[in-house]
Amino acid sequence: MGGTGTVFRAFLKLGLTAFGGPVAHLGYFRTEFVQRRGWLSEADYADLVALCQFLPGPASSQVGFAIGLWRAGWTGALAAWAGFTLPSALLLLAFALLRPVLDGPLADGVVHGLKLVAVAVVAQAVWGMAPSLAPDRQRAGIAVLAAAACLLLAGAGGQMLAIAGGGGLGLALCRTGNAPGAMQMRFNVSRTTGLLCLGGFALLLAGLPMLAALANNQALSLFDGFYRAGALVFGGGHVVLPLLDAETVARGWVDEAGFLAGYGAAQAVPGPLFTFAAYLGAIGQTPPNGAVGAAIALAAIFLPGMLLLVGVLPFWNGLRRRLWGQAALRGVNAAVVGILGAALYDPVFTSAVRGPLDLVLAVAGFVALVNWKLPPWAVVVALAGLGAILARAGL
Template sequence: MPSGTVGLWQIFLIFLRLGLTSFGGPVAHISYFREEFVVRRKWLSDARYADLVALCQFAPGPASSQVGMGIGMALGGVRGSLVAWFGFTMPSAIVLAVLGVAFTGFDPSSIDGVIRGLKLVAVGVVAHALIGMARSLCPDMPRIVLAIAATIIMIVADTVYAQFGVILGGMVAGFILLRAKVDDQPFEVPKPHSTKGAVLAIALFFALLVLLPVAAGIDQTGLFAVIDGFYRSGALVFGGGHVVLPLLQNAVVDPGWVDTETFLAGYGATQAVPGPIFTFAAYLGAVLHGGADSLGRGGIWVSLITSMVTLVAIFLPAWLLVVGLLPFWDRVRHVPAMQAGLMGVNAAVVGLLAAVLYQPIWTGAIHDMFDVGCVAIAFAVLQWRIIPVWALVGIGAMAGYLSGLMI
């Protein structure tokens, strides 16, 4: 942890920069976070960071956003978690809300080259993070075997249930195989957080799940039905990222609030912006009230307000779970038996990251040897710290754009 207190403004600015430059999806985001807070600033150890990632993999919601909230909470308490979320989320949310208001049929294929360049950078970022985490978290043969086993399982059976099984299996294996290594491991004891606030957050999480549908049934305006649909989508999705799409489709397309063409166009636009995929909710909130068709009636303000409401609704359960679970997690993780289990979990997390690096990141981005060469260059730039990650992202986007012009 940093010496002294990290100011909320500093937390916000760091996450704002990450929100402007973190392309590539949830796993890439987690890699960007590690580069910033573990490698560059050394505010978190690899073990502490992997513990946080494992907790967020267990909980429903957008895993990378929850990791960001957790980092903010570790550095600045509950307020730190809020400013971390705000900084990381707002750049893409604002862009998508404006696109929703002014929707005229955005064609994501018009920037295919940019997206290709950003995907290749993401492969290099994730590969660099994977190697760094493997060196730190898999220093002996039992943990290397655990990581390899987790990788194979996730490639063969890539489901949310397999992910839970791999993490639980890693914990059990750690209990059995790694107890003797606990005394040799330096352990970082985090500053305590209030369990009273944690209990309140968990109670509110479940209360909203129960009460919002009741309010939606009574309310005649439809506002609570919208809030309930987005809150439920954020609260019940495991795996995060693209897994939320069927839930959002059920929430807004099936009732007839958004047509399929508009929904898919917004999803395509979401792929072209940095930050979490859940900011798709900002676009959907804007088009619920007609987007550009409402401008003549002053509907732009209704669209923008609805956009912010749906954005908060889909992220609120994730924040409540981080605030509710992290204090209890911090209190039990220093117990020797839990330390051994977490060593196994951390090795399993390395395996999860390796599996995702292969599928879908590598298979979705690498199509020829030119792509392999670009990834190798990105990896070398990160390995030798030639330029910062944000600059590499910008170069990747520009190179992709120029290559698209030549095709």
């Protein structure tokens, strides 16, 4: 099948070069592992992508973890995750550590430019997700209700209500279509292992908040906040933004300007967007922060998605053939559009756009991404540079 070192080198190459977000990452994976290396068939890869899109968590990272598990066992799974994740995590940690020494009007201009990048990128995400995830009246209505829940009930509570409500409304309103066929791939994961992982996922999700409160320990609170964000992200990628905002900015761990600047910078690095957590863990105002905080946040945000993936693998063929599961997922995915739409307004737009010129730059960034098809890193460089120029000109 191939060794752990081969898996690590293959994913390290992707971790250094895979720009463009989770959808683009899945395209890179298909090119590398289906077409070039022949590790998986087209049908196996499509089944694996369907599984990971069904689950909460970072879909592209889950697909990579599963390919590593399929190819070289548990060490291969960890090697795949490390190779794909660490390059962008280290780059964002470096940005976090250097940010305090980058002071003055020019640095402020760059940071403001990065905040405008966030407006363009999140608007692009909403624009791209809405036609596929909320294509009919029922799901569009679920998206509107989810946005209302998030805007009227601030913090994690509104987002959890939106996700739960979306699933419930999906069960009632979205029972259409046929169940897909059985998955052909077979992983060496027993039902006992699967149940232990599912139990661990639930135990940590329910128990970490109580443990953190009883211990009054910031490291535990940090792990709890990022674990919860990773556990509730349906759709991966940019959907993590509002959840992380609720777990960091709303709790006073990170200021809004630093949060959005880091999110903008995250668009300029390859690999999974979830590595934004490393930046947030590093800039936290209360220890542990720095490299230790980055490591805690990074481990916590990826752990729930991987526990769920391994937990569901032995049971997936039975689950995916049940229409109720597909209906609930349709509702949750529609709610994701509303959650991200609410985040586009607050905090992204309200924190970044201070006047007409900012709006013009944000719209220009959006057009560059959607119509001109420029890569995100090019838009990052352009808007950060324009932010520095305008700051120097006093605008």
